[in-house]
Amino acid sequence: MEFDPEAYFAPDRLEKRERLEEEGIDPYPHEFDRTVSIGEYVDQFSEQDEIDSDDTYRLAGRITGNIRDLGSITFLDISDERGSVQLFCNEDAMDNYDILDTVDRGDFVGVTGTPMRTQNGELSINVSEMEMLSKALKHPPGYEGLNEEQTLRNRAVAMWDDSLRSNLEYRFEMLRVIREYLASQDFTEVQTPVLQNIYGGTSARPFSTEANAKDSEMYLRIAKELYHKRLVVGGFERIFEIGKDFRNEDIDTTHNPEFTMMELYQAYADYEDIMSLTEDLVVAILDELNDGEYAIEYHNPVRTDDGHIVRDEEGTIETEVVELDFSPPWPRLSVEEALVEYADINPSELSDEELRERALEAGGEFPGGFSRGLAIMELFEALVEHKLTGPVFIVDHPVETTPLSKDHRDKEGRIERFELFVAGAEVGNAYTELNDPIQQGEHFAEQMKRREEGDEEAHQMDEDFVEALGYGMPPTGGLGIGIDRLAMILTDSQSIKDVLPFPMVASE
Numbered sequence: 424m425e426f427d428p429e430a431y432f433a434p435d436r437l438e439k440r441e442r443l444e445e446e447g448i449d450p451y452p453h454e455f456d457r458t459v460s461i462g463e464y465v466d467q468f469s470e471q472d473e474i475d476s477d478d479t480y481r482l483a484g485r486i487t488g489n490i491r492d493l494g495s496i497t498f499l500d501i502s503d504e505r506g507s508v509q510l511f512c513n514e515d516a517m518d519n520y521d522i523l524d525t526v527d528r529g530d531f532v533g534v535t536g537t538p539m540r541t542q543n544g545e546l547s548i549n550v551s552e553m554e555m556l557s558k559a560l561k562h563p564p565g566y567e568g569l570n571e572e573q574t575l576r577n578r579a580v581a582m583w584d585d586s587l588r589s590n591l592e593y594r595f596e597m598l599r600v601i602r603e604y605l606a607s608q609d610f611t612e613v614q615t616p617v618l619q620n621i622y623g624g625t626s627a628r629p630f631s632t633e634a635n636a637k638d639s640e641m642y643l644r645i646a647k648e649l650y651h652k653r654l655v656v657g658g659f660e661r662i663f664e665i666g667k668d669f670r671n672e673d674i675d676t677t678h679n680p681e682f683t684m685m686e687l688y689q690a691y692a693d694y695e696d697i698m699s700l701t702e703d704l705v706v707a708i709l710d711e712l713n714d715g716e717y718a719i720e721y722h723n724p725v726r727t728d729d730g731h732i733v734r735d736e737e738g739t740i741e742t743e744v745v746e747l748d749f750s751p752p753w754p755r756l757s758v759e760e761a762l763v764e765y766a767d768i769n770p771s772e773l774s775d776e777e778l779r780e781r782a783l784e785a786g787g788e789f790p791g792g793f794s795r796g797l798a799i800m801e802l803f804e805a806l807v808e809h810k811l812t813g814p815v816f817i818v819d820h821p822v823e824t825t826p827l828s829k830d831h832r833d834k835e836g837r838i839e840r841f842e843l844f845v846a847g848a849e850v851g852n853a854y855t856e857l858n859d860p861i862q863q864g865e866h867f868a869e870q871m872k873r874r875e876e877g878d879e880e881a882h883q884m885d886e887d888f889v890e891a892l893g894y895g896m897p898p899t900g901g902l903g904i905g906i907d908r909l910a911m912i913l914t915d916s917q918s919i920k921d922v923l924p925f926p927m928v929a930s931e
């Protein structure tokens with residue numbers, strides 16, 4: 424097989440590359456020694472109306488915008504990660520003015536020159552020499568930009584757009600703040616296996632693979648929880664991990680099969696302590712990245728009564744502006760209280776059969792068999808979740824919702840669990856963690872019965888984890904926060920794709 428460049432790249436740019444090589448110029452040199460970034464250069468001179476400096480600077484960046492050729496003078500702009508500046512290229516002052524015949528928008532160039540302002544006052548650099556650093560062989564998108572499909576598939580170029588780039592910058596900075604905050608609270612960052620023999624920690628369909636060396640099926644993790652609890656058994660009292668989880672499920676505005684979760688576990692704490700920690704963590708992000716503004720505006724997608732997002736004729740999501748006030752403390756509602764307030768349904772007034780019928784009417788399913796607790800949650804998920812502007816903690820779920828949480832100390836049939844909802848999306852999930860090995864084993868056995876009855880997402884029996892609990896785990900509170908969803912909300916994005924560097928797309 425031979426590679427044909429003309430099948431991939433623009434002929435006019437290939438011709439310019441060839442011209443550079445014929446002139447002995449490497450279109451892709453190994454390095455360029457910058458003296459400062461463009462942002463630092465702009466910061467140094469932006470306040471100086473009159474620039475009186477003969478100092479030489481070496482700047483590098485991508486050519487952005489039009490190249491304005493006025494004959495013996497050419498203007499163009501270059502940008503790097505920190506800023507943009509205009510290049511003033513004068514044929515009489517440049518040693519290699521002819522190189523401008525080979526440059527295009529999108530090329531990376533390095534320049535040597537002195538600071539100046541043009542007649543209209545624009546900060547520039549008076550170029551004495553230009554070097555080609557990387558010849559771009561494809562034409563960049565037009566000024567109308569990429570369409571939605573191109574934005575998803577051509578991510579490297581889509582990041583040139585300020586809106587996507589600013590979202591990603593916020594996301595990456597948010598990760599830094601989370602790490603710094605948790606370190607300040609004496610949490611240790613850990614790493615746990617991505618490939619697992621038994622997937623667990625939540626209810627979800629996994630991605631499966633095969634370990635050739637072991638000749639056995641393995642799974643990409645759906646959660647980190649059970650390995651974190653093993654670390655707590657091992658004596659690590661405050662731990663967290665930020666990493667990828669994988670669930671072979673939906674792709675929509677709030678789901679991507681590969682996603683980023685932050686999970687933490689704190690010994691000698693319960694879900695009340697973790698609620699306070701969650702508030703403090705989000706406040707720390709807003710203090711650092713939103714200048715301490717806790718009330719933010721969010722363009723919340725408009726939804727139908729059954730929770731479907733409304734789009735206009737062109738497919739654009741319709742939105743309404745809501746204010747999200749993250750000033751702590753955040754409201755708390757039990758699942759039943761939320762059903763009464765948002766759906767006018769009081770489960771305590773319904774018989775089993777009435778509850779079952781209402782859940783089925785709302786689209787609920789009971790693949791592993793009916794129970795009141797699961798019916799309550801089916802109604803909550805169908806009729807309430809999308810109405811929760813928040814931030815709000817939904818607390819004290821039915822015991823059937825997870826096999827990994829301790830029973831509520833005061834409410835029979837309930838567990839010490841909360842979910843954090845913001846703008847209709849679940850952002851966080853937490854328990855007072857179950858540390859009774861016998862009860863844990865019994866819960867897993869019940870889940871296996873549900874699997875036998877057709878519930879594919881019921882938890883598997885993890886005997887190794889049960890045995891680990893047998894060595895003793897202290898009282899512990901645990902938390903998982905969806906990094907993608909939190910970034911989506913804090914950047915006023917309506918789709919999770921807008922905060923993922925590389926969202927999953929179907930192959931062409």
